[in-house]
Amino acid sequence: MSVTGRLVLLALLGVVPVLLYPGPVSIALWAALLVLGSALDLLLAASPRAVGVQRQLPETVRLTEGTISTLTVRNHSRRSFRGWIREGWQPSAGAHNPVRHLSVPAGEGRSVSVQLVPRRRGDLRVHHVTIRSAGPLGLAARQLTIPAPGMLRVLPPFRSKRLLPSKLRRLRELDGRAAVQIRGAGTEFDSLRDYVRGDDVRSIDWRASARRRDTVVRTWRPERDRRVVIVLDTSRTSAARIEDEPRLDTGIEASLLLAVLAQRGGDRVDFLAFDRRQRARVQSAGKGNLLASLVTAMAPLDSELIEADFSRIPAQVRSISAHRSLVVLLTALDSGAVEEGLLPMLPSLISQHVVVVASVRDPHLDELRHRRGTAAETYRAAAAERALLDRAAIKDRIHRLGAEVVDEPPHELPSRLADLYIRLKAAGRL
């Protein structure tokens, strides 16, 4: 049960009789009036146990986009319901108006909409709905919390989607280029076309030219149906926040852009989130909604506070693809963790696959190393330089092992990773 502001106002009104007839009698009478009114209200209020609640909720929503949770409130009692309804969303669901006032006549239903603007990726939950049913006088109310669980999956925002058209254009430009410009091991024969001035004479197909009266050149297209395996590290290093975004979220953005690009480029994409065990896995389901299944799988990912076990990654990759593939490892290049985990594992992976190690670089370190005003700042600059030197050394070692490294600040990483993919594809290294 609960009391309302109206009861407080009525109590305040009791000041008048207390002033006019000061003494215990007026106080007792007014108190009795309050108690009686509240008791009457509680007796006559519609039972919150006879109020039915039904929620209509979309399954997924993209982060930063709003959605609506619609509650249908049906009054199964014989009394008219007047009161408040509150949906118990967790705070990061961003419910703008979780408390709604409404009145439902006996036997009827009303729907109320709660606007949600989620502030976090992941599975957001609502556990209960609280019903407060006020009596006819509006002095006191009955209150009941009923369990009505619901879940809203908030998908990663995929902000780098805006980069997709330009990257796709670059990918398409690879098609139909003369072989000499992109000569490499894996380029595939595409078609024959008439020679135009400027084409490399070495790409003239003499046999075909002999059959026709014009000179004909061969054109090539980038290889297709290669496999791209994206491995996202969800271990403790992914919890680091760089420029207002955890490393994990940047990794998700980069993998989304790369996956969509690679799929449009005709390759098969597999995604794996891994620390010591598999956290999420999306298989190349051929055509269709790769993006949808990817974001759904990525949405509930969270950084785990454990050390990644890189030694198991080759086996995981082998189980996904037995053939030579492009393996993209989205991880951190912090010294210490990498020397013990990633580096010993890389040679065995590189011997079978083309490996790209992508990591988020902290631009704050670059700021720190330029600040040398005081002793404390200078020491901080030295520490930043040490971190950068260590990082450079690790990158160098990975390079020498034969893997590609993409080490960029958060807003650059998705774009640079996509560029690297296009470059590798153009060079026919997939």
Place this chain on the structure above:
Amino acid sequence: MGGTGMTAHVPTKPPEARSTGSEAAPTAAEVVGDGGSFRATVLGRLGRARSWIILGVLLGTAVLLGALAAGSGEREPLSPENPAPEGARAAAEVLGRSGVEVVRAESFDDAVGALQGPDDTLLLHDPNTWLSAEQLAALGGGLADRTVLVEPGLPALTELADGVRSAGVVPAEPDGPLEADCASPDARAAAEVSAGGFSYRGQGTCFPLPQDDGADPAGIFVTTPDETVAVLGHGAIMSNGLIDEHGNAALTLRVLGSTPTLVWYQPTAEDLAVTSGPVDPRSLLPGFVNPLMFWLLVTALIAILWRGRRLGPLVTEPLPVLVRSSETAAGRARLYQDAGAVAHAAETLRAATLNRLAAAVRIPPGSARSSVVEAAARRTAREFTDLDRLLNSYIPSSDAQLVQWSQELEKLEQEILRP
């Protein structure tokens, strides 16, 4: 609250006849009630609050018992309702049983009122001298037939017992009882009483102190010649602790029980004659203020109930762990500073600068320092020795030197990287 702007009418259907429609958003099943009942809710709440309720009841009982015990226990010495050794409940009870009406006067007016009847005795015990001379005179004006002053001070003696003088404290040495040694029948009946209290001098002095064997001896019981006023210097003989010793009981009962009514008056601070002292400001307020304050307090309590009741339980937010990435660098910097690792920090700064310079002047990484310095010297207008000192040989030894040198290093780097 937005109000009813977003509510919409929905046709009611019984929950079971619902068809999960073809809307875009899936609809969950309807939930009605929490599966409990009003009774179950109340019982559940009580059950959860059981330990608190038990604690509250225990506390309440303890407070109540304490209050009861304190209420029956009067702490005032020689009070007729105090059962402690210093109290005089025993004497009052015995007097009451033997037919004397013991009236306890709570105030001066009370005492005056009680003394209006005929044939009464006034017992006045005022160790703190609360009563003024005027009040004492009013009590003495033939109001009581007999007055017993217990350990009176100078004002009481002056006003009520003419001819009796104070003779100081009874010394502690005489351990034996005092003997009556006078003509008073009450004292003779008692024969012996316990020594102590104050001594007085007067015409009818009884129980004289043994050391004081002059012509005008001091004793602890003095009566005026007309026997209407008795001064008892040792009040403790009436107390529960001492009344059963020697002839204490006899003296007490005879002195106090000679009339049908006994007014037992022990003045308190309330009886202080109010002169032109400061007025209590509360008495100047109008009469409605106290009830109004009380009612406003009640209203405030209701308002607290109104605002304090939450609409449903709190919802928890599972928070992910996030760590600032540059925190390791900051930690290392503090380690450098605390350890005073000037040389180490300088070496790191130098190595980083040399690396970048080598890249800028197109010298393969890992070449000798001197070659980098030479190449750098060619790019700037600076002297080779100057650059060599900066990039190669100089080792700062204090924080100040480190700061200055690192700033020079930074300036040089900018000169070469952004000419």
